[in-house]
Amino acid sequence: xxxxxxxxxxxxxxxxxxxxxxxxxxxxxxxxxxxxxxxxxxxxxxxxxxxxxxxxxxxxxxxxxxxxxxxxxxxxxxxxxxxxxxxxxxxxxxxxxxxxxxxxxxxxxxxxxxxxxxxxxxxxxxxxxxxxxxxxxxxxxxxxxxxxxxxxxxxxxxxxxxxxxxxxxxxxxxxxxxxxxxxxxxxxxxxxxxxxxxxxxxxxxxxxxxxxxxxxxxxxxxxxxxxxxxxxxx
Amino acid sequence: xxxxxxxxxxxxxxxxxxxxxxxxxxxxxxxxxxxxxxxxxxxxxxxxxxxxxxxxxxxxxxxxxxxxxxxxxxxxxxxxxxxxxxxxxxxxxxxxxxxxxxxxxxxxxxxxxxxxxxxxxxxxxxxxxxxxxxxxxxxxxxxxxxxxxxxxxxxxxxxxxxxxxxxxxxxxxxxxxxxxxxxxxxxxxxxxxxxxxxxxxxxxxxxxxxxxxxxxxxxxxxxxxxxxxxxxxxxxxxxxxxxxxxxxxxxxxxxxxxxxxxxxxxxxxxxxxxxxxxxxxxxxxxxxxxxxxx
Ligand SMILES: Nc1ncnc2c1ncn2[C@@H]1O[C@H](COP(=O)(O)OP(=O)(O)OP(=O)(O)O)[C@@H](O)[C@H]1O
Ligand SMILES: [Mg+2]
Numbered sequence: 300x301x302x303x304x305x306x307x308x309x310x311x312x313x314x315x316x317x318x319x320x321x322x323x324x325x326x327x328x329x330x331x332x333x334x335x336x337x338x339x340x341x342x343x344x345x346x347x348x349x350x351x352x353x354x355x356x357x358x359x360x361x362x363x364x365x366x367x368x369x370x371x372x373x374x375x376x377x378x379x380x381x382x383x384x385x386x387x388x389x390x391x392x393x394x395x396x397x398x399x400x401x402x403x404x405x406x407x408x409x410x411x412x413x414x415x416x417x418x419x420x421x422x423x424x425x426x427x428x429x430x431x432x433x434x435x436x437x438x439x440x441x442x443x444x445x446x447x448x449x450x451x452x453x454x455x456x457x458x459x460x461x462x463x464x465x466x467x468x469x470x471x472x473x474x475x476x477x478x479x480x481x482x483x484x485x486x487x488x489x490x491x492x493x494x495x496x497x498x499x500x501x502x503x504x505x506x507x508x509x510x511x512x513x514x515x516x517x518x519x520x521x522x523x524x525x526x527x528x529x530x531x532x533x
Numbered sequence: 534x535x536x537x538x539x540x541x542x543x544x545x546x547x548x549x550x551x552x553x554x555x556x557x558x559x560x561x562x563x564x565x566x567x568x569x570x571x572x573x574x575x576x577x578x579x580x581x582x583x584x585x586x587x588x589x590x591x592x593x594x595x596x597x598x599x600x601x602x603x604x605x606x607x608x609x610x611x612x613x614x615x616x617x618x619x620x621x622x623x624x625x626x627x628x629x630x631x632x633x634x635x636x637x638x639x640x641x642x643x644x645x646x647x648x649x650x651x652x653x654x655x656x657x658x659x660x661x662x663x664x665x666x667x668x669x670x671x672x673x674x675x676x677x678x679x680x681x682x683x684x685x686x687x688x689x690x691x692x693x694x695x696x697x698x699x700x701x702x703x704x705x706x707x708x709x710x711x712x713x714x715x716x717x718x719x720x721x722x723x724x725x726x727x728x729x730x731x732x733x734x735x736x737x738x739x740x741x742x743x744x745x746x747x748x749x750x751x752x753x754x755x756x757x758x759x760x761x762x763x764x765x766x767x768x769x770x771x772x773x774x775x776x777x778x779x780x781x782x783x784x785x786x787x788x789x790x791x792x793x794x795x796x797x798x799x800x801x802x803x804x805x806x807x808x809x810x811x812x813x814x815x816x817x818x819x820x821x822x823x824x825x826x827x
Pocket of ligand 2: 339340341382458459
């Protein structure tokens with residue numbers, strides 16, 4: 300579904316990603332794990348078209364994304380839920396969700412999708428008139444993921460969705476990610492919380508200094524001695 | 534007492550004009566985080582537009598509004614596409630000098646085409662006065678005030694109750710996140726800039742019966758607009774409304790009680806005082822100015 304071929308990404312003159320190749324198949328949950336500043340977010344930004352300079356080829360559902368601006372990639376069902384949630388703080392929960400359906404592919408079904416999301420996340424329905432900035436961290440993350448789902452994603456990319464959440468919310472997020480996948484949405488997730496991410500993932504990639512150093516099924520990576528030492532603290 | 538009431542009403546009416554002149558500036562700043570230094574010159578073009586429509590075709594300024602406003606909206610779109618849009622992700626100096634260049638170009642173009650003469654229309658509405666007991670209300674100022682109110686309310690409804698308006702607010706709050714929703718930032722910015730300039734078409738038409746028009750008329754008003762916008766809080770619509778009315782009142786009161794030549798001194802003193810007490814302006818959010826300079 301998604302193929303990256305030898306991607307090099309830059310911020311100005313600084314190269315952050317080196318020769319990244321990875322792929323995601325329809326129906327999978329794929330995790331990218333790695334330490335701080337490894338370049339995890341930059342991979343997602345390169346895919347969503349929000350990094351200025353990207354070399355190499357990214358294909359999504361058979362289309363070459365080179366030269367396609369970010370807002371049109373959303374139109375293709377390639378949805379990026381950014382790190383730090385990035386809600387519109389003074390807009391209400393409902394307005395935030397509605398903005399998620401801005402792409403034409405989602406706009407007509409806006410009300411229907413919204414109803415579905417309220418059904419899945421009743422807490423958001425209770426808070427729909429509240430300003431997004433006034434929610435708790437966990438609730439904000441629900442809005443962020445819900446907003447992503449409003450766009451009717453084919454591939455949903457989640458950047459550190461459990462960052463700063465209480466353990467019980469972390470568990471909830473991973474359960475919810477499984478539930479989303481089971482509803483037919485493919486998932487690419489970036490996490491520092493490597494153990495949890497690899498537990499839910501079908502496959503994973505380990506990123507170090509902008510390069511992929513390991514890949515395998517979630518279970519393989521969890522069992523990998525070197526990785527356990529380096530990241531999993533075991 | 535009568536005189537006080539008279540000043541109060543005149544001041545508020547004058548404030549209405551200032552609101553109209555300022556609201557596009559604060560809108561463009563709030564959404565795009567750029568300061569349109571050519572704002573006053575777009576107003577000048579709007580005023581000249583209404584002036585010539587009257588002079589050449591005898592069109593009532595309140596009707597010429599229907600032509601000048603869309604014309605300025607389109608001019609705004611063109612200027613956005615050709616100049617402003619190209620400076621969006623550039624350093625701040627590039628934006629500032631683009632606007633200053635635009636301002637110089639507009640003023641000199643007007644100078645060449647229309648000469649430096651002060652012109653004013655000789656329409657009966659210019660001098661029409663409404664009498665309410667002892668109070669005299671200038672008819673064109675009254676109309677300008679009413680229209681300013683209507684425009685402000687319409688703009689508010691547009692931004693808060695339409696989907697496109699919400700997209701504008703979303704882009705204003707988080708450009709990156711809005712892009713990820715599929716919002717084309719360039720389109721939203723072009724629309725915002727067009728609206729900001731279009732409102733000056735309304736302002737220009739309503740002001741032509743009140744003020745004379747000449748190539749540098751914008752400078753006088755853009756200064757007030759900056760005071761209003763900073764006073765109210767950069768990017769805040771309610772701030773521009775309160776700021777505009779406040780400056781109108783202060784100006785009217787101080788010209789009467791102190792001296793007409795002192796009015797600017799007085800409102801600048803109030804301006805400085807308010808900024809000392811509330812550095813972000815009356816309704817400004819923290820960091821708005823820094824955001825513009827990031
Ligand atoms: N806008 C930017 N301009 C310049 N450098 C950047 C920018 N964004 C990120 N970087 C740099 O690129 C490198 C990779 O950043 P990235 O955000 O992709 O890391 P990450 O793996 O997501 O880290 P984290 O776990 O902290 O989110 C870092 O060294 C960072 O400083
Ligand atoms: Mg990151």
